[in-house]
Structures are given as structure tokens and as C-alpha cells.
Amino acid sequence: MTSNATPPNHKKVPVLSDVAKAAGVSVPTVSRVLTSSKYVAPELRERVMKAVSDLGYRPNSAARATRSGKRSMVAVLTGGTSNYGYAKTIEGIEQASRRAGMSVIIAVVESDDEGAVNAALDLVLSQPVAGVIALEFDRPGMAAAKAFPQTVPLVVAGGGTRRSGPAPSALLDERSAGRDVTNHLLSLGHRTVHHVAVPTMGKQSGRTEGWKAALTAAGVEIPPALHATWDPLSGYKAGEELARRDDVTAVFCGNDDVAIGVMRALLDHGIRVPEDVSVVGFDDQPHVALWRPALTTVRQDFVDLGERAFKLLSAAIEGNEVPATSTVKPELVVRASTGESSRSLLPN
Secondary structure (H helix, E strand, O other), X not given: OOOOOEOOOOEOOOOHHHHHHHHOOOHHXXXXXXXXXXXXXXXXHHHHHHHHHHHOOOOOOHHHHHHHOOOOEEEEEEOOOOOHHHHHHHHHHHHHHHHOOOEEEEEEOOOOOHHHHHHHHHHHHOOOOOEEEEEOOOHHHHHHHHHOOOOOOEEEEEEOOOOOOOOOEEEEOHHHHHHHHHHHHHHOOOOOOXXXXXXXXXXXXXXXXXXXXXXXXXXXXXXXXXXXXXXXXXXXXXXXHHHOOOOOOEEEEOOHHHHHHHHHHHHHOOOOOOOOOEEEOOEOOHXXXXXXXXXXXXXXXXXXXXHHHHHXXXXXXXXXXXOOEEEEOOEEEOOOOOOOOHHHHOOO
């Protein structure tokens, strides 16, 4: 890591993004020049090396470690660490890394702003990392994966069935799981399924895509989706809105925290779950089985996701053939929050 100051003049130690800014190029271009991994136009190379000299920059140790065969550290690029899916995926990476005799560092990408992305790349590229796993659960993670130079092995992990880019990917098939949830609710006699979506990466999540696909295939009405944040209170607000309607009998929520918020709002407004309205979550966090009624949800094995991502990365580090994707379908777990609704029996 770089320190904040160096005596005696207390100047900030230059990092990769400082070189890129001084040379008027991108961080990946600077990395390519310093590692000689890919062709860079002579004029650009000269500008980068002049900036290196002027700033007194020390080239990163990551590529040197990879070339020398020293493989002791894995970096995780992530937009967060506290949410359930992030934390458990990192746990899986850490467990697999420890079994392989490797350590893990975490670089949080605070936003998808170029400055925040470059700061995270600087941290990673200043360490002797053998490879990197980027969590593509959000925009910052996607931006970091896109900007990361192809000088160190990279694997991405996320929820979905489709992605772009050359890096191998470990995925959770959220689209199929969203379809299973919706079909389960339709099979209970609900005329349609309402949806409370969680934040996405600029497009619909696989969960939302699966919900729409199932309703389309069944030939039933697709209600407008409501949108929540990751905060359970946003689920409560969505639940209050749904409670004011008498046509709502089934609700598919984008995650468990939102589902708990929705259920609490419905119950506070005298609406029974599941007798009047069925509610389904997503993720299967440990506490939802203890809620009353116990929450029907989708079990996503994030620890396994992290372990699968590390397995792909380990193969890439060793120079072995790496599958383009490793995809697992999450499991629908039916509990007490879903059932036939008395509202479904009402005439149109």
C-alpha cells in the first residue's frame, strides 16, 4: 500500500492514477507500458515513462509477482462488503484461498466514478497479487472489472446468465430462479404476481427478467414493478403502497430484507400473510426462516459462488484452460408465507 506522506517534504507518494493523469492516458495503458504486456504506441509509451520519471513513481509489484511465479495473494474488487450476498461471496473466496495457501485483500470501489475506480485499481496493482476477482453485483464492481488491465488474471462473480467481456465468470442463474418463484405463485391460483425490485446495474436484474418471462409465458397481466433500495424500510414503503390495493394477492420481492419490510407493512395494515397476500423473498438469509410466517424465498449459495470464482481464478493463474462460465441455479425454498389467497376468489 502507499503511505500518505514521505519525509522530509511530505509529498504524497504517486500512484498509478497519478501517472495516468500526468500522461493523459488511462490506468490500463500505464499498466501495459510498465509490464510490456501489450503493444503501446511509442508516443504514448514515451509520455507514460516521462510521467513515471517526473513523479518518481515506483512500478507496481503485481505483474512482477505473477511473472516471477510468486503467487500468494488474491484481490477482491467489490462495491460493498456489508450486504449479505457480498459478505458471503467474499467468505467463500477467503475460504478457498486459505485452503490453497493464499491470502486475500479487499479493495472497495466506492462508486463507478473514474476516480473511485482508479483508486481501487491503484490499491490492487500496488500489491503482489496473483489474480483478482471482481464482484459484479453493482455498477462499481462492473466498472472496476471493465477497467482492469489484462496484465493480471481476472475472474468476475455475479448473478445472471449473460455478461460481456473476456474474463471468465462464476454466476448464479437468477433468471431461472425468478421464473420458478413466479410459477410457484401462479400455481397457487394467483391471477398475477406483483414485484418489488431491488437496485440493478442499469438493466433489469435476472430476478425481474424471470418474473416477466413467467408472466408472459402464462399469458397473464404484468403489473408495473415497484422499486426499493437495499434498505428494509424501502420494502415497508412498497408494502404500504401494495396494502392500499385490493387486487394484490402475491408479491415477489427482490431480496429477503425487502420482503420482510413488505410483510410487516401488510400486517400493520391488517392484511394477513399468506391468507390474503403471499410474499416471496430472494437470498435465504438465516433469519427469514425464523420470521412469522417463515419466508418462502430463493436460496442462493454465495459461499459456493465465491469458491467457484476462486477455482476459475486458480486455473487461470496456473495457466490451465478455464471455462468461460460456471453457472448454478438457485433453489426455491417453500415456507409458510405463500399459499392460496382468499382475495384470489373475488370476482374481477
